[in-house]
Amino acid sequence: MLSTLAIANYRSLRSLTLPLGRLNLVTGANGSGKSNLYRALRLLAETANGGVVNALAREGGLSSTLWAGPEKITRRMQTGEIPIQGTPRQEPVALKLGFSGEDFGYAIDLGFPAPSLSAFTLDPEIKREAIWAGPFLRSSNLLVDRRGSMVRVRDGRSWRVVAEHLSAFESMFTQIADPERAPEVMALRESIRGWRFYDHFRSDMDAPARWSQLGTRTPVLSHDGRDLAAAWQTIREIGDVQALDEAVEDAFPGASVSVTNSDDRFGLMFRQHGLLRPLSSAELSDGTLRYLLWIAALHTPRPPPLMVLNEPETSLHPDLLPALARLIEKASKRSQIWVVSHAPRLIAALENVSDCNTVALEKDLSQTRIIGQGQLDEPAWYWPER
Incomplete structure (x- = not known):
């Protein structure tokens, strides 16, 4: 697990040294330096x-x-x-x-x-x-x-x-x-x-995750989510099936997800209470599809040492954000998690987690600073001299 991150002279990060925990939440106004x-x-x-x-x-x-x-x-x-x-x-x-x-x-x-x-x-x-x-x-x-x-x-x-x-x-x-x-x-x-970085999940109508794909065992979901169905099936075979089903139930009460396989092409089916037939991933709303992608990413059978989630709230309805926070909290037990967000509801839910390390950023004379961090609060750090 990383304990300290230090950056000097990169864009607005003139000199920044920040402590890290098991679950890290980076927040701040637009233009404060989160990106x-x-x-x-x-x-x-x-x-x-x-x-x-x-x-x-x-x-x-x-x-x-x-x-x-x-x-x-x-x-x-x-x-x-x-x-x-x-x-x-x-x-x-x-x-x-x-x-x-x-x-x-x-x-x-x-x-x-x-x-x-x-x-x-x-x-x-x-x-x-x-x-x-x-x-x-x-x-x-x-x-x-x-x-x-x-x-x-x-x-x-x-x-x-x-x-x-x-x-x-x-x-x-x-x-x-x-x-x-x-x-x-x-x-x-x-x-x-x-280390894994997730910030390019696609949910538009041409997104690869919406259509069946040739599938192989996929313990790590790809960065764009194209192998969602294969990753879901891999979790069902070698991962935590109960946690996977509980994550779906937590966000969509009464719903379930299954995987189809036709000529080695895998697809995802979403069954919801009140519907007479399951919906394919091509029929899902952007928010539902993106949430299923987050479930697959955070339930990987091969947890990384560090997983970075950039604005995971994108396309999600605010009512889904508390469930997403619980999903992230559970994943932080297996990997160090870094979340960049400006969604107030997700921020509030994550800050309620006992070991959440919040890094709130602001701009001061165009340089990014950590709100409330004084010189005595910075972790000890020394750069190697040339």
Whole structure:
């Protein structure tokens, strides 16, 4: 489980360090930085999949994603005595992402490349990467240290160099993850690759989830929900069938869901009290279909270490949100859950959960801050120096 997330100089997240719990709820007004925080977490996940530079390119490159304000906001700027203005830069330009967890912590520092003859002058370079043991980085608990193209691994009381010519545009996760040379790198990479993000469930009339699909065993629902019927059947065969049926009953009293199989094409049928025949997924309302997708995602037989739900209330009637909150609460017993929402009814229901960690965001001089968090409330965090 992640205990701390830290971000520096990513869009409105000039400097943010937040504590995490088993169930995390991110709220705030429109424009407060909820989407930036979500995107920063996705960007962090891309380090383990070899796509962090490509992900930045899709956002317009490093220049477009960097904090656009001054390097430091002085007290006189905050009080309005002087206008917000740039000051002589004291530190190198850097986009930093990191987290600490129960076993390891990790941080990455991305910056502009040195002048060269390459045509890829806008590609950011990875300047530093570090893996450590414990809640925050110290010189004594550093396990894997990357500086530029060289990586060294702690070997007892000394260091052993395991790579000297790493590509500047690829994380060490994709270049030296080896069970013998760097087992910490491999273990952390596989953990990050297990993170799941759900924010693109489709429910329009052309949505793949509405139509029968060729089915195989599906312990993990796809990000767009196209294999809903196969995932539902997989849960019925190797998952918690009772919890699955209870989730349907909780949201739709008297209803039941079954799976059809015709020539290996799986479909979903929804039977509701008062109807003489079941409805196919093509006939369901957007809200009903999306809720069934959430049931399948949150009852996965293969729970991930971290599951991130971005605005799960989309297309749902407010009366369904308390049931969705109960669904999320139960899923948090098996996985760490991160929910981004601005639906008051869902927020209120989740905040009633005893161990819910609410992160309420606001904008102050265009930078995202956590409401009520003072300097003494921030978890201890230290970035690796270049």
